[in-house]
Amino acid sequence: MIHDSLIRERLVTGDKTAADVTRDIARPILNQPTKSWKIGFTLSLIFLGIFGISLFNTIWTGIGVWNINKTVMWGWDITNFVFWVGIGHAGTLISAVLLLFRQKWRMSINRSAEAMTIFAVVCAAMFPVFHMGRVWVGYWALPLPNAFGSLWVNFNSPLLWDVFAISTYFSVSLLFWYIGLIPDIATIRDKVKTKTAKFWYGFFSMGWTGSTRTWARYELISLILAGLSTPLVLSVHTIVSTDFATSIVPGWHTTIFPPYFVAGAIFSGFGMVATLLVVARKVMNYENYITIGHLEAMTKIIMVTGSIVGIAYLTEFFIAWYSGVEYEQYAFINRATGPYWWAYWSMMSCNLLAPQVFWFKWARTTPWFIFIMSIVVNVGMWFERFVIIVTSLHRDYLPSSWVMYSGSLTEIGLFLGTFGIFFTCFFLFAKYMPVINMAEIKSILRNRE
């Protein structure tokens, strides 16, 4: 039996009606861009320019402009790849897992989280693609007919699994996102005034009318896609972790990597969602839709996943000692006390210690503080990947090949530039598409149980 909830707090505040929801959420689309949007978009374009220059330098001169060498053959590039792919994984996971668990608070954040997934995976893909050096033969990674050479691809290699996993993940996330967008695109279609806007929103709304039968199928396909996406996300980040774990490099050769990477992905993804939404709710006046309750729920997940990641750090250290393998032991001692100690302790403080402040309600309910913490989480998760990759590689079995590594200006430019790609896409998305799922929000206005 359906009735009004007497206990649960309202997920949307301000006594909104369905018409209010359309008006509020469609406002940025129906009106001229605001000053803050213009400033943000210009900044993103500047960073996009930095990406363009760095990429041009990489292609024109060759990847010798990166500081990677024969010992540290993966540096900022793969650090950035795992950083972005981790952020990307959280989006669909947030949407899919919370849908399976019937968490209605997801409805305010799922659209941005899914968009974040798409843009973050695009950013992530840049790094392995250009690390190949000869980008124009990148299609050799696909299982193509033998005419291109005498061998097929190696199905034993986690790098090949990555090709399949990330392309599948991107494609399925895109479908999931687009199907969810159709009803809202139709709403915008019926609100816009100009002929061009009417044409394009009409084109992408696919003739949506909101028929009851279509809604029933829509809900079913969303549920099945969520059911598919959940193991998909787990598989993809597990596969990313096996890029490291199946090797024999001390510090990488460990079975804890898959769950540790997955928890880290959710952690960093929620960090990025919090960064985006704390700003969006203020700038776009969405405080009634993304409430303090939503922020609090996200911070609780950040705290739990941060703690899981922290336990993984400590377990790695313990197992290195307990295994009795001196190479493993050295790898971890070197991480904490070697030349990259600052990176290790930045990682520990940002990921394990900092999120513990969310035990306090004040920290969970103060937007500016959550924003700062979300940046701390993002910084910490970048350092995690840097620590895993660089500290394990820079001192291997042969002391004669030990080296130090730091990113070159081009590598730094590429990393900063991907923020340009990410935020340019996000600003365009926020201008032309509803950032919050209007149709789903309308269905929870009454706070039913």
Add this chain to the structure above:
Amino acid sequence: MGILDKKLSLRNRSKMLVGIWEDEDKLVEATSALVHDGVHIHDIYTPYPVHGLERIIGARRSRLARVAFFCGLTGFILMTTMIWYMYVLDWPVNVGNKPVRFTPSWIPVMFEGTVLCTAYGMGFFFFWRNRLLLGVKNDLLDDRQTDDRMVIAIECVEGMNESDVLNTMKSNGAVELRELINGVQTTI
């Protein structure tokens, strides 16, 4: 192929009765009352999913889940065959003397392929079944049916008492009643 079939368009129906609601509960009550009176409801259009309506109007349960299963099975068979052909039949590669036939290392690619085929097969079926296609013209009865209004559309058939139907809709909270004749709507 029903997607582009103009006969299915609401504008080409000879006569329809259209009721507009602003309250979800009243819409559900009205639907139940109409179905109870034996009226065949053509469709109901809402800006968000109203749970239970499809059961009241007797819509058939979707077969999407079954389609998903068969698409997944197809993907699984395709990927297994592909790997087997490339890795066992055409050019077996000796990697550290590891076995080449059906090893656990095949699982990730088989899994990803299965998921991809399931998602896109089901997506294609969803679009086809709902007549959703990029660029298709929408068939709206009310400009606000994707915003805050809910619409019940009833096709007039021989023997139907139209005034009874209109009265039932009015007494169950319809804020506006219209009739649609050959694509032209008039308020009653």
